[in-house]
């Protein structure tokens with residue numbers, strides 16, 4: 001369901017990354033693939049009944065952020081989205097390469113972006129606003145610390 005809240009989140013992403021018609025507002029760069037999941041000879045090891053049988057898989061590998069032309073070496077998270085099986089009984093999974101995430105709600109995600117909106121005078125994020133956001137939202141810091149030294153090759 002599309003709500004004002006969802007739209008304000010997309011607007012906030014677009015203000016940071018630009019609006020790119022036809023692309024996702026987040027994880028804009030990606031590659032879709034399809035394949036087949038084949039269980040091992042000992043399916044009893046797997047606790048998910050769906051995975052006891054061969055299944056079709058659709059997947060999308062993505063680079064975090066909203067820029068479709070972003071470098072594959074950019075220091076952002078990598079994403080993988082999976083759709084295992086078909087129809088009502090299928091299983092959807094969205095995962096990222098980091099063990100922690102910076103926001104605990106869509107509202108905090110939006111506020112995180114709002115604090116980084118380009119300042120018209122500075123031409124980039126205002127460090128004072130970022131600092132104030134970080135101080136008020138300490139749960140967002142472990143993800144920022146985890147990503148800081150990331151250097152994808």
Ligand code: HEM
Pocket residue numbers: 009023024025026027030060061062079080081094095096101103104105106107109
């Ligand atoms: C407040 C939390 C979150 C918000 C607001 C959010 C928002 C978004 C948005 C707007 C998109 C683009 C969707 C589209 O246009 O189809 C997206 C994609 C994605 N998100 Fe999140 N996200 C959140 C948390 C997470 C978390 C916790 C993970 C993984 C652990 C995650 C993984 C992904 C992946 C992998 C994609 C790309 C999916 C694809 O390739 O189709 N997100 N997210």
